[in-house]
Amino acid sequence: MSAEIAVLAGTGKSGRRVAAALRADGHPVRVASRRAEVRFDWTDDRTWPAVLDGAGGVYLVAPDDPAPVPPFVAAAERAGLERVVLLSGRGSEAWHGRFGRSMAAAEDAVRGSGLRWTVVRPNNFMQNFTEDLFHAPLLAGRLALPADGVPEPFVDLDDVAAVVARLLTADGHAGRTYDLSGPTALTFAQAVATIAAAAGRPIRYETLTPDAYAAELRAGGLGEWAAELNGMFAIMAEGHIAAPAGGVEEVLGLPPRSFADWVARTAPTGVWTPGGLTPHAFGPTTSSSAATAARRATEIVSARGRRWAIPSRSSAAAQRARMSADLFEKK
Numbered sequence: 001m002s003a004e005i006a007v008l009a010g011t012g013k014s015g016r017r018v019a020a021a022l023r024a025d026g027h028p029v030r031v032a033s034r035r036a037e038v039r040f041d042w043t044d045d046r047t048w049p050a051v052l053d054g055a056g057g058v059y060l061v062a063p064d065d066p067a068p069v070p071p072f073v074a075a076a077e078r079a080g081l082e083r084v085v086l087l088s089g090r091g092s093e094a095w096h097g098r099f100g101r102s103m104a105a106a107e108d109a110v111r112g113s114g115l116r117w118t119v120v121r122p123n124n125f126m127q128n129f130t131e132d133l134f135h136a137p138l139l140a141g142r143l144a145l146p147a148d149g150v151p152e153p154f155v156d157l158d159d160v161a162a163v164v165a166r167l168l169t170a171d172g173h174a175g176r177t178y179d180l181s182g183p184t185a186l187t188f189a190q191a192v193a194t195i196a197a198a199a200g201r202p203i204r205y206e207t208l209t210p211d212a213y214a215a216e217l218r219a220g221g222l223g224e225w226a227a228e229l230n231g232m233f234a235i236m237a238e239g240h241i242a243a244p245a246g247g248v249e250e251v252l253g254l255p256p257r258s259f260a261d262w263v264a265r266t267a268p269t270g271v272w273t274p275g276g277l278t279p280h281a282f283g284p285t286t287s288s289s290a291a292t293a294a295r296r297a298t299e300i301v302s303a304r305g306r307r308w309a310i311p312s313r314s315s316a317a318a319q320r321a322r323m324s325a326d327l328f329e330k331k
């Protein structure tokens with residue numbers, strides 16, 4: 001059997017899917033995070049050997065504070081890992097400190113290492129509308145962001161995970177950087193209209209100024225994220241990441257999945273329906289697993305309606321959001 005592949009952020013949106021994609025292809029996986037089967041904490045280097053010793057490669061999602069990344073990468077080299085695949089973000093060449101400090105520092109660390117590194121730079125995940133920042137506002141019937149007419153080619157995290165799994169297990173990708181997006185770009189207004197139509201309920205999109213957005217974030221208790229998020233939306237508004245990118249097809253030989261397809265597959269779970277799922281939302285089957293999923297989703301939706309999920313991932317609401325993600329893997 002080949003060496004295990006360590007998946008950091010293994011309980012998160014991308015890591016969970018990377019682990020599943022690797023396992024589906026028969027590769028042994030070491031799922032790591034503070035709450036995963038292999039305990040890993042960026043802030044405690046005593047937990048790093050359990051991740052690195054004997055592993056063949058690692059999927060790296062950088063922490064918000066990037067300081068531990070260079071020593072972690074050095075430890076990975078000493079442990080004899082062959083490959084590292086880093087999750088970064090699209091348009092990092094335009095960030096200039098306005099956004100993505102952690103991902104940029106992690107790019108520097110892996111590029112400067114002796115590992116066979118590959119960087120993936122995805123656009124905004126489609127799953128931000130179900131498992132992250134945009135979900136609770138959709139349930140409330142109004143998503144308001146500092147994004148106007150510049151379109152975004154949202155990418156399906158299942159495509160990102162399939163790409164990462166391939167990069168971790170196949171030769172020929174060392175030293176490469178892949179931009180990953182969906183096949184078409186659409187504005188947030190178009191994205192929200194697509195979701196509203198599929199959910200069968202009115203949801204409006206509103207464009208805010210950056211100041212108004214910061215005020216709304218502060219009112220929601222998320223003021224600490226305002227500068228970072230406004231930085232991201234500024235980069236989007238400048239058009240740096242608006243055109244679809246070819247990385248998914250280049251790596252997988254398959255076109256990326258579209259936003260419309262993803263919405264059509266996702267809406268029947270009831271994730272955009274206030275009050276949670278009903279068993280009939282799963283179609284004709286009313287099996288106990290569907291009913292259990294519906295009950296769990298009801299709890300998740302009501303919890304998340306109170307507060308947006310945000311990338312600190314430490315709140316109970318965010319933990320429930322991760323549970324809700326399980327629903328979308330039961331496709």
Ligand SMILES: NC(=O)c1ccc[n+]([C@@H]2O[C@H](COP(=O)([O-])OP(=O)(O)OC[C@H]3O[C@@H](n4cnc5c(N)ncnc54)[C@H](OP(=O)(O)O)[C@@H]3O)[C@@H](O)[C@H]2O)c1
Nearest residue numbers: 009010011012013014015033034035040041042089124125
């Ligand atoms: N959202 C987007 O559209 C988008 C697009 C491009 C790039 N990105 C980048 O994606 C990254 C986030 O990835 P994701 O969305 O897959 O993750 P996520 O769903 O936000 O989950 C975060 C993960 O990090 C783990 N974690 C948090 N603190 C940790 C610590 N101190 N030590 C070890 N693990 C820790 C969490 O697990 P535990 O709580 O169990 O530790 C969890 O598995 C960010 O860097 C973001 O900038 C996001």
